[in-house]
Amino acid sequence: MTNKLPAPAMVYISGEEMTREVMKMVLDQWVSPYLDTSAWQFFDLSCKARDDSNDQVLKDAIDAGTKIGAIFKEPTITPTGDQVKEMGLKNALGSPNGKMRAAWNGYSIDRDTITVKGLESQMGYKNPVLFCRHAVGGEYGAGAKMLGAGSVKTVHTDASGKETIVDERKLTDKLNAVVTYHNPLDNVEQLAHHFFKRCLSANVMPVVATKKTVFKWQEDFWQIMKRVFDANYKADFAAKGLLKNSGGDLRHLLTDDAVMKMVAWKDGAFGMVAHNYDGDIFTDLQAQIYKSPGFISSALTGVRADGSKIMEFEASHGTIADQYAKFKAGEETSVNPIGMVYALRGAIDHSVAVALENKALDKHELS
Numbered sequence: 001m002t003n004k005l006p007a008p009a010m011v012y013i014s015g016e017e018m019t020r021e022v023m024k025m026v027l028d029q030w031v032s033p034y035l036d037t038s039a040w041q042f043f044d045l046s047c048k049a050r051d052d053s054n055d056q057v058l059k060d061a062i063d064a065g066t067k068i069g070a071i072f073k074e075p076t077i078t079p080t081g082d083q084v085k086e087m088g089l090k091n092a093l094g095s096p097n098g099k100m101r102a103a104w105n106g107y108s109i110d111r112d113t114i115t116v117k118g119l120e121s122q123m124g125y126k127n128p129v130l131f132c133r134h135a136v137g138g139e140y141g142a143g144a145k146m147l148g149a150g151s152v153k154t155v156h157t158d159a160s161g162k163e164t165i166v167d168e169r170k171l172t173d174k175l176n177a178v179v180t181y182h183n184p185l186d187n188v189e190q191l192a193h194h195f196f197k198r199c200l201s202a203n204v205m206p207v208v209a210t211k212k213t214v215f216k217w218q219e220d221f222w223q224i225m226k227r228v229f230d231a232n233y234k235a236d237f238a239a240k241g242l243l244k245n246s247g248g249d250l251r252h253l254l255t256d257d258a259v260m261k262m263v264a265w266k267d268g269a270f271g272m273v274a275h276n277y278d279g280d281i282f283t284d285l286q287a288q289i290y291k292s293p294g295f296i297s298s299a300l301t302g303v304r305a306d307g308s309k310i311m312e313f314e315a316s317h318g319t320i321a322d323q324y325a326k327f328k329a330g331e332e333t334s335v336n337p338i339g340m341v342y343a344l345r346g347a348i349d350h351s352v353a354v355a356l357e358n359k360a361l362d363k364h365e366l367s
Contacts, residue, residue: 004033004034004035004036005034005035005036006035006036006039007035007036007037007039007040007348007351008039008070008351008352008354008355009039009040009041009068009070009351009354009355010037010039010040010041010068010070010071010072010347010348010351011040011041011043011061011064011065011068011070011071011072012037012040012041012042012043012071012072013042013043013045013061013071013072013073013074013076014042014043014044014045014046014074015045015046015073015074015075015076015077015319016046016047016074016076016077016319017075017077017319017320017321017324018319018320018321018323018324018327018333018335019074019075019315019317019318019319019320019335019340020046020074020319021324021327022335022337022340023074023340023344026337026340026341026344030341031344035348041064041068043057043060043061043064044057045057045058045061045073045074045076045096046076046077047077047079047083047087047089047093048087048089050091050093050096051087051089051090051091051093054091055091055093058096058099058100061096061100062099062100062103062104065100065103065104065310065312066103066104066304066310068351068354069304069308069309069310069311069350069354070310070311070347070348070350070351070354071310071311071312071313071347072312072313072314072343072344072346072347072348073100073312073313073314073343074314074315074340075314075315075317075318075319075320075340076096076097076319077318077319078093078094078095078096079092079093095140097140098140098141100300100312101135101136101300101302102136102141104300104302104303104304104310104312105187105302105303105304105310106135106136106300106301106302106310106312107134107135107136107187107188107190107191107194107301107302107303108132108133108134108135108190108191108194108195108300108301109132109133109134109135109279109298109299109300109301110130110131110132110133110198110297110298110299110300110301111131111133111279111283111286111287111296111297111298111316112128112129112130112131112296112297113125113128113129113130113268113286113290113295113296113297114295114296114297114338114339114342115128116295116338123290123291123295124266124288124289124290124291125265125266125267125268125289125290126266126267126268126269127204127267127268127269128202128204128268128269129204129268129269129270129271129272129286129290130198130199130202130204130270130271130272131271131272131273131274131279131282131283131286132191132194132195132198132271132272132273132279133273133274133275133276133278133279133280133282133283134183134188134191134221134273134274134275134276134279135191135276135300135301135302136183136184136187136276137181137182137183137184137275137276138181138183138275138276138277139179139181139276139277140181140276140277141181141182142179142180142181143179143180143181144177144178144179144180145177145178146175146176146177146178147171147175147176147178148171148173148174148175148176149171149172149173149174149176150170150171151168151169151170151171152167152168152169152171152178153165153167153168154166154167154168154180183217183218183221183275183276185220185221185224188220188221188224188225189224189228190303191273192224192225192228192229192273193228193232194301195225195271195273196228196229196232196233196237197233198271199237199242199271200233200236200237200240200242202271203240203242203269204242204268204269204270204271205237205242205243205245205246205251205269205270205271206229206237206242206246206250206251206270206271206272206273207246207251207252207253207258207261207270207271207272207273208221208222208225208226208250208251208252208253208272208273208274209252209253209254209255209258209272209273209274209278209282210222210252210254210255210274210275210278211254211255211256211278212254213254218275221275222252225250225273226250226252229250230250234249234250253272255274255278258272258274258282259282259285262282262285262286262289263285263289266289283296283316287316287317292336293315293316293317293336293339294315294317294335294336294337294338294339294340295336295338295339296316296317296339297313297316297339297342297343297346298313298314298315298316298339298343299311299312299313299314299343299346300312300313300314308354308357311346311347311350312347313343313344313346313347313350314340314343315339315340315343316339317339320335323335
């Protein structure tokens with residue numbers, strides 16, 4: 001090719017370790033020769049860059065992602081206490097993912113199996129498996145203190161100043177981890193529509209997984225899902241024959257049962273939705289059954305203030321530290337790059353969709 005194709009605006013977030021090295025090769029060999037990426041905005045979210053900028057680089061990346069709406073992110077490190085010392089960091093950096101998901105009003109993290117032609121017989125599932133994980137809430141944003149014996153009271157104060165006691169308990173141990181977190185539920189209806197539309201399009205059976213029998217606060221998540229399903233999607237799923245293995249209705253599984261079903265349902269052809277942390281663990285299992293995290297996609301869907309879609313694409317796995325150690329030692333490495341390449345392609349495709357949508361809006365305004 002003598003002329004490069006102009007790539008629309010996109011945010012490219014680089015990370016570190018082995019996935020950084022792999023993506024350098026991908027960009028050099030598969031992207032740069034064919035695409036003019038001068039409209040892309042690049043941000044370095046390595047620990048050193050974040051630490052040197054006091055995390056201003058993360059704020060800048062979030063702002064750019066909000067404006068552009070199409071983001072690709074390489075795997076990044078959230079340093080442990082030992083890594084903070086090893087890297088000589090002055091800040092104990094938190095995960096960038098939670099901040100990005102909240103800033104972009106994320107409601108679903110989609111993690112699906114990636115089928116590669118010619119490798120179908122070697123995969124763990126015979127047919128596609130979809131997963132939608134609630135993108136906000138749960139343990140990731142928890143506040144915590146290590147405390148001694150005493151008592152703990154959790155109090156909610158509304159806008160008018162009225163107080164409601166959420167919980168009271170006595171602590172008798174000398175050392176206690178006291179943790180507070182919450183699950184926002186306003187966008188669960190949005191998640192439900194997103195999940196059921198994806199399952200219908202992929203012709204798979206929908207399943208909702210919670211532990212609502214023990215964790216009573218998960219009941220509302222299920223009720224919202226069921227209400228949206230009954231009012232908008234049940235007839236369509238039934239017409240397609242996608243409820244024949246779920247008793248003709250939306251299937252609910254308790255989390256421990258869901259784990260066993262994910263292993264047993266080797267034929268695939270199902271979609272599952274769950275709370276944030278549960279979904280994280282479930283999709284690790286999904287990746288293991290499907291032979292490699294490199295064969296699992298990961299896409300965050302959020303929304304801007306004007307209602308337009310923000311999408312951030314990444315690999316479902318980490319920075320592959322063990323292979324990076326071999327790489328630095330000059331040893332032979334083995335990395336499955338498909339999840340990252342699939343994510344990059346998804347981000348580029350979405351950037352084109354955003355550009356076309358903006359072009360259409362501009363034409364409408366001119367007319």
